[in-house]
Amino acid sequence: MLVVFGPTSTGKTNLAISLAKKFNGELISADSRQVYKNLDIGTGKVSPESKIKKHSKYWKVDGIKIHGFDLVEPGDCFTVFDFLKFATDKINDLKKQQKLPIIVGGTAFYINALLKGVDTEGIAPNYKLRSVLEKLSIPDLYKKLLNINPQKATSLNQSDKNNPRRLIRAIEINLSKVNQHKSPRPITERLLTVGLTAPNDYLYTTADKWLKARLDQGMIQEVGSLIKSGVNGVWLDNLGLEYRWITRYIQGQISLDDALERLKGDIHGLIRRQKTWFPKFEDMKVFDITNSNWRQELEKTISLQDLPISHS
RNA sequence: GCCGAGGUGGCAGAGAUGGUCAACGCACUCGUCUGAAAAACGAGCAAUGUCGGUUCGAGUCCGACCCUCGGCA
Numbered sequence: 038m039l040v041v042f043g044p045t046s047t048g049k050t051n052l053a054i055s056l057a058k059k060f061n062g063e064l065i066s067a068d069s070r071q072v073y074k075n076l077d078i079g080t081g082k083v084s085p086e087s088k089i090k091k092h093s094k095y096w097k098v099d100g101i102k103i104h105g106f107d108l109v110e111p112g113d114c115f116t117v118f119d120f121l122k123f124a125t126d127k128i129n130d131l132k133k134q135q136k137l138p139i140i141v142g143g144t145a146f147y148i149n150a151l152l153k154g155v156d157t158e159g160i161a162p163n164y165k166l167r168s169v170l171e172k173l174s175i176p177d178l179y180k181k182l183l184n185i186n187p188q189k190a191t192s193l194n195q196s197d198k199n200n201p202r203r204l205i206r207a208i209e210i211n212l213s214k215v216n217q218h219k220s221p222r223p224i225t226e227r228l229l230t231v232g233l234t235a236p237n238d239y240l241y242t243t244a245d246k247w248l249k250a251r252l253d254q255g256m257i258q259e260v261g262s263l264i265k266s267g268v269n270g271v272w273l274d275n276l277g278l279e280y281r282w283i284t285r286y287i288q289g290q291i292s293l294d295d296a297l298e299r300l301k302g303d304i305h306g307l308i309r310r311q312k313t314w315f316p317k318f319e320d321m322k323v324f325d326i327t328n329s330n331w332r333q334e335l336e337k338t339i340s341l342q343d344l345p346i347s348h349s
Numbered sequence: 350g351c352c353g354a355g356g357u358g359g360c361a362g363a364g365a366u367g368g369u370c371a372a373c374g375c376a377c378u379c380g381u382c383u384g385a386a387a388a389a390c391g392a393g394c395a396a397u398g399u400c401g402g403u404u405c406g407a408g409u410c411c412g413a414c415c416c417u418c419g420g421c422a
Binding site: 045068069070079080114115116117118119120121143144145146147149150153154155156157158159160161162167194195196197198199200201202203205206209210237275276277278279280281298299301302303304305306307309310311313314317 | 375376377378379380381382383384385386387388389390391392
């Protein structure tokens with residue numbers, strides 16, 4: 038199994054496709070937004086340079102199958118656990134077919150879960166509880182958690198203590214009747230994890246250009262038709278990035294110029310946050326794509342790995 | 350050229366009766382993260398147009414200059 042992770046604009050998918058061609062593989066997308074149907078341009082599922090064919094169970098890009106797109110409808114809830122279930126099933130499936138599974142994506146949280154398991158397995162989100170808790174202030178949420186589980190509350194770091202979502206989730210876990218701490222499900226097979234990176238400035242520039250290209254591709258119209266078809270604006274806003282800022286623009290809350298400026302800033306911020314995961318993936322081989330010889334280095338690394346692959 | 354208004358971080362924009370100046374937001378930098386993760390959250394960075402004067406002390410008062418925006422011409 039192969040994992041390709043990296044911040045947006047590093048060319049993960051292109052790399053994954055070329056490796057899939059070489060090693061008889063198929064891709065599994067690890068992307069929390071590409072799972073939604075009809076969110077194509079904004080999530081970067083489509084690109085002008087690639088030949089794309091949508092099938093009901095997978096997409097085919099430049100002749101390579103990609104799984105993990107279009108799993109749910111816009112407006113649905115999708116969690117790491119849904120991803121985990123989908124991805125592990127698909128990995129097993131591909132293995133049976135003697136294909137090399139290649140996990141590609143920028144959602145580090147998902148990849149981390151796949152590699153290391155999740156220890157709150159079984160404690161599903163309680164949306165009813167969440168909607169109640171969402172009305173509470175942060176100090177109140179914290180007090181509540183302090184009451185239920187003082188140990189957990191005091192062990193939270195500065196960031197999490199102020200993070201309503203984390204506090205709500207912590208309360209949710211403690212209120213759940215489910216016995217937690219099931220054993221994680223680590224990936225046991227041989228695997229190579231590859232990371233792609235580049236200096237911030239380079240990635241910002243690349244991302245900005247790509248944004249422009251997607252605007253020309255009709256990204257605004259895509260959001261417009263989602264809204265027209267009845268997709269909830271709040272839900273779109275909560276997706277962040279393209280769908281957030283274009284929705285706000287369409288709804289007249291902000292000028293197009295301002296929306297695009299904010300969008301760029303958020304994309305840059307995403308790139309930074311994605312990079313913070315590299316140290317957590319201890320075994321990941323990270324390549325700087327601004328090094329001219331990174332592909333050669335990668336080939337060398339792969340040849341040393343003895344992946345369970347059948348050259349096609 | 351004249352009259353008026355104004356120059357506060359990289360941007361935008363508050364406040365500061367002459368007294369440790371300087372909010373919020375954006376950008377940027379670093380970070381947190383285990384069923385919302387493209388989310389949510391934490392920390393950091395950095396400014397009074399220029400020169401001179403008054404004063405123990407000037408963003409604030411005085412003078413000159415530079416620049417910007419209106420109006421007159």
